[in-house]
Amino acid sequence: MKKSCYFLWILWLLSNLAFSQGKFYVQNDKETDKIKFQLVNNLVILPVEINGVTLSFLLDTGVSKPIVFNIFNISDSLKIKKTEKVFLRGLGEGEQIEAYKSEKNMFRVGDAINLNQDLYAIYNADLDFSSKLGFPVHGIIGFDLFKDLVVEINYAKQYLKLTNPSKYKYKVCxxxxxxxxxxxxxxxxxxxxxxxxxxxxxxxxxxxxxxxxxxxxxxxxxxxxxxxxxxxxxxxxxxxxxxxxxxxxxxxxxxxxxxxxxxxxxxxxxxxxxxxxxxxxxxxxxxxxxxxxxxxxxxxxxxxxxxxxxNKYFKEPFYYNKSGIELHHNGLRLVREQDDKIDLEKSSMLRNENASNSTRIILNPQYKLTLKPAYAVIELRENSAAYKAGLKINDIILTINGKPAHQFTLQQVMEKFYDDDGKQIKLRVDRKGIILNFNFKLESPLLN
Known part of the structure; x- marks a missing residue:
């Protein structure tokens, strides 16, 4: 009896998998699943598994086939087979982007699975949205997910709910x-x-x-x-x-x-x-x-x-960037920090007991060097508050209002530039090895 039930379960699973090939299908009893996402700069970033590798994807209703990029260190693990070269065109002033079409990839978004998904892989290192957002993004997914499922985006609670269309029921609202x-x-x-x-x-x-x-x-x-x-x-x-x-x-x-x-x-x-x-x-x-x-x-x-x-965001006012600065994540930099875990009395030291003046040389100081994110100016609006104060493109922000910039996410730093008119901003920057200080007040760009 157990073997018979097991065999029937295998048949049911295979039939559902076969049905889902070439399309997304939620593979659980309820035929619906909820996936948490990160809301970064008003964008939905969610986990997507490709051929067994979990990546971070931007949910984009403006894209047709999934696009994968920023994958140089994991391209072998993804097992992407290049079938043909194509050229993609998007918004912007540049040329078309070279990409490779890949077929028969396994995609999983929560319990939603597609065993035969096409994608486009871009191997251009210059296309890197992660540095712009300060958050890892390896690709974009859109139409192929939306066409197969009913997709609920709950911005307030930051979750995505995917449901097979035959099971979705609209509630009275x-x-x-x-x-x-x-x-x-x-x-x-x-x-x-x-x-x-x-x-x-x-x-x-x-x-x-x-x-x-x-x-x-x-x-x-x-x-x-x-x-x-x-x-x-x-x-x-x-x-x-x-x-x-x-x-x-x-x-x-x-x-x-x-x-x-x-x-x-x-x-x-x-x-x-x-x-x-x-x-x-x-x-x-x-x-x-x-x-x-x-x-x-x-x-x-x-x-x-x-x-x-x-939802709860509906009545939020609309703000503009009042500094004129756009930042991006510019790799990592070594930062000297105090290490609170080290006890100076117990740290290693050398004593010269015979000298007339006792000398202590601390060999294990109460500081450590750590790698922290660096935020650099990538765009600077002309005649903006920061522009008039003397900031320049490629300046690396070290501190903002007296606090180390690396203590904040990129989004948190940028949010400080959307504050009230007249708010004082103090920046310490590294400009090609020279440390400089700048002060300016936020001002509405529409009054310029």
């Missing part, structure tokens, strides 16, 4: 709203509107969980989509093909469904950097992490709908 999705090149678009003075302009926006900004709009005189008179030029972010620059401003109002957000951050990327994105002629821009995180979302690609519910 009076505070939730269902919106229709449209798809172009496997990317989800949603209708919204922007308010400028007394005008209400309808827009079609890409839902981009892979962007940390609030809202990007493509300027169009004919549609009335253009920046306010109060704006500033700025670095907007990194795409697959390089950096993106443009104008930043404020919107009087942004509306999605029945939800209204006031005084919203908005960016208008220069057309030079978004040529590829504008090939979808009816697209007016993107809605990204700084707005999306204000909702808990349920994506149901099979029925082409997304459900929104306000």
């Amino acid at each position: 009076r505070k939730c709203e269902l919106l229709n999705l449209e798809f172009y090149n496997n990317k989800p678009f949603v209708a919204a509107s922007i308010g400028k003075e007394n005008a209400k302009i309808p827009v079609k926006l890409l839902i981009d969980t892979g962007g940390s900004d609030a809202l990007w709009l493509f300027e169009s005189d004919s549609l009335g989509i253009k920046s306010d008179k109060a704006f500033f030029n700025d670095f907007l972010g990194h795409g697959l093909s390089g950096s993106v620059y443009g104008k930043r401003s404020k919107l009087d109002r942004f509306t999605i469904g029945s939800f209204n957000l006031e005084t919203t951050n908005v960016a208008y990327p220069d057309s030079l950097f978004i040529v590829y994105a504008k090939k979808h002629t009816s697209r007016n821009g993107s809605i990204s992490g700084n707005i999306l995180k204000r909702f808990n979302l349920v994506f149901d690609y099979k029925n082409a709908i997304v459900m929104l519910k306000k």
Whole structure:
């Protein structure tokens, strides 16, 4: 009897595995699973296992096939078989990125498994989002996960819930709203509107969980989509093909469904950097992490709908970087620290008892050298507070307001630059081996 039950269980497992080949399927009795993620700079970073190796992936509704990069030390373990060379194009000013397509890879996200997943592997060391976020990121995953499962993103509690579509049941939720999705090149678009003075302009926006900004709009005189008179030029972010620059401003109002957000951050990327994105002629821009995180979302690609519910972040004000500094993780540096574990009275020392003046030479001092993260200036906005104070690109931040920079994560350091107007910032930096001190006050860039 036991052998018979065991045999039936094997058949059930094999049938489910066979069914899941080429698609994601949640392999447990409840057919649903919850996965914790890290929210870093409004981006969802979650664990993804590829061919038995667990990596950190960015969840990006704006990407079709998974992309793997930053894998030089583990490429052999991943057992990625290169089948053909391809070229990928993303946002940014650079050229196409060389990649290799790989087939028949095993992907696991929690209990969701795909035994036959295609991916693109990039071996370009210059493409490194980890240094920009100060958090390890080895790849991007999007459409292939969303198309097979109902995906709930709970930004408030930082978990992802994956459910097989046949098992998902919508709960009665009076505070939730269902919106229709449209798809172009496997990317989800949603209708919204922007308010400028007394005008209400309808827009079609890409839902981009892979962007940390609030809202990007493509300027169009004919549609009335253009920046306010109060704006500033700025670095907007990194795409697959390089950096993106443009104008930043404020919107009087942004509306999605029945939800209204006031005084919203908005960016208008220069057309030079978004040529590829504008090939979808009816697209007016993107809605990204700084707005999306204000909702808990349920994506149901099979029925082409997304459900929104306000969460604890909804009423948070929108802030801009008031320093003008953008930092990245610039490797490690040796830092001399006091070692509290060492007792000076018990430490090794040499005594000269016969000398007229007793001398003690401490051979084991109460300090140690440790490797700590280094944060360097990668972008510096012209005429910003930091720019006028004398900061330069490649300066390494040693201390911020008297505290060692390495005591904070990159995100925590950057958050200090979003504080109130007039906040004093004191920086000690290493500029090519020369230690310099700078003081400046945060100031709103929209008042410049």
